[in-house]
Amino acid sequence: MSDIHPSSGPTGSLPAGTALARVDAGLDQSLERLFALLRIPSISTQPAHAADCRRTAEWLRDELAGIGLDASVRETPGHPIVVAHDLGAADRPHVLFYGHYDVQPVDPLALWDRPPFEPAIVDGPEGPRIVARGASDDKGQVMTFIEALRALREADGRLPLRVSVLIEGEEECGGPNLRPFLEANAAELGCDVALICDTSMVGRDTPAITASLRGLVGEEIVIQAADRDLHSGMFGNAARNPIAVLADILSSLRTADGGVSLPGFYDGVTVPPDGVRARWREIAGGDEALLGPVGLAEAAGERGFSAVEQTWCRPSCEINGISGGYEGDGFKTVLPAKAMAKVSFRLVAGQDPVRVRASFREHVRARIPADCRVEFHEHGGSAASAVPTDSPMLHAALGALTAEWGVDAAVIGSGGSIPVVRELQETIGVDSLLVGFARDDDRIHSPNEKYDLDSFHRGTRSWVRILHALATAGA
Structure with missing residues (x-):
């Protein structure tokens, strides 16, 4: 200071x-x-x-x-x-x-x-x-x-x-x-x-x-489509692919400017004073100071915030794991019955983890086709x-x-x-x-x-x- x-x-x-x-x-x-x-x-x-x-x-x-x-x-x-x-x-x-x-x-x-x-x-x-x-x-x-x-x-x-x-x-x-x-x-x-x-x-x-x-909300989602794995030649294009459904949902979580799209997600979130942000830039350096040592160059979160600000004072949504279909060596032309993803939200002061979890689940359910179903598994939650x-x-x-x-x-x-x-x-x-x-x-x-x-x-x-x-x- x-x-x-x-x-x-x-x-x-x-x-x-x-x-x-x-x-x-x-x-x-x-x-x-x-x-x-x-x-x-x-x-x-x-x-x-x-x-x-x-x-x-x-x-x-x-x-x-x-x-x-x-x-x-x-x-x-x-x-x-x-x-x-x-x-x-x-x-x-x-x-x-x-x-x-x-x-x-x-x-x-x-x-x-x-x-x-x-x-x-x-x-x-x-x-x-x-x-x-x-x-x-x-x-x-x-x-x-x-x-x-x-x-x-x-x-x-x-x-x-x-x-x-x-x-x-x-x-x-x-x-x-x-x-x-x-x-x-x-x-x-x-x-x-x-x-x-x-x-x-x-x-x-x-x-x-x-x-x-930052606080944390962890969620695992499992999307079920058909009652078994299907041959992609016999069912491809006609049967719902849960990996494609999951991919659409995951891509919809982020906005074009790097933010999080959930309604009400930023309610209560404040921006630090300009003086504090200037001091952070002074002591932490540019984006390359954080990202360079891990082989990256560009801050991927909200535009207008440095890489350090995106981790120190801004909330986030990240995909921590995704799976579905054949994942072994070689190639198998299969339409999987299930697809899974693990998603986490890092929260800042002013955000309610209960509301964020509910908003996320509502966002997902609204995008589930009628012939699919979704399960949610909670993996911890705490406020900032x-x-x-x-x-x-x-x-x-x-x-x-x-x-x-x-x-x-x-x-x-x-x-x-x-x-x-x-x-x-x-x-x-x-x-x-x-x-x-x-x-x-x-x-x-x-x-x-x-x-x-x-x-x-x-x-x-x-x-x-x-x-x-x-x-x-x-x-």
Whole structure:
């Protein structure tokens, strides 16, 4: 945001100055603790690692208790959740930090340059990097926050505001037990704002807060024509071809200018202010910055919006899969009885997933011939989420990030959907600030996952500044 500028004062003059010095002096010890966490193979989706997930939860509990928080391991039907509190600053705001300790499987193991659970610092093109499974997603990011708490306690003997911590162990396998846990413990976890460190910077050196996430509607449609597959010579042209019906329907979902044709689809959708859009163009570059690395050149969505805008702030309709007829090797002259497609809609703030799903089904049914029938199968649905741009908490965090990194922190959107953000809104009634220090080349979920050393170091320093800034936000 252009009206926020870096602080020019010396570190020692800042309210967080002593704690920042502790972060710098204790970096080696912080890395030792991070490496101890990274060595535990907490792969949540593999039953063989259930004990490792529990061991990770207990390790985090002990670390949080060791810096003065009231920490415990809470049971769920799956992997345990770690909860910790320091509510000593009774007259200050209350923040809830969310992260996850589970990691993705390491396959294919042969593509790793070193064992994935033997962390090391190696030289990279942009400087030293920490290499291990979970280094970026999400253990390294979680530890930036924990190490910031440690430095604040060591420097001041207390935290500048009330802090709760929730670290789950099932984010990488769908998080089936998080929402029930939030519902059952909503009173305990109530707070003023949630902080989530599981996102990325913009480019290499621009810190960012993700303030909006798109929602999702997923639909599978199956069109049935004849009661069996038919010989195309005997029935072709006379019998209805469900693939042709499906193709006509799918092509009708988009308008000539790249928009979505469903009636009422854009009801409630707003366009960001010109200043915000200009800032996005400045930090994200042209369409080629997003599309070039994947071999594309032209933004395919609504005309008048850049590629980044089409993913950060505009809703979409995409065909994710299509099948029907003979799909094996060679050729078979058949008229299929069925055709199927999987269609998803990414939603922005102001859109209702229930209405979008109903509009889509009505659109399809209106185009089904009388001698065909259609089935719909629902594949999830969630509304978008957004933090108000005038939030004092948002602006306080932006100022803290700007002071640490020396460039204006950015407010960005994300084309993806992060379920925990919506779950926190719906169960606890709290907005989230997504502040992450990952970089786009961190290879999360892939072999040789890494987290740049300066992401870890300056990420920790950033949290020290943010917590001090939030302590007086809105005062």
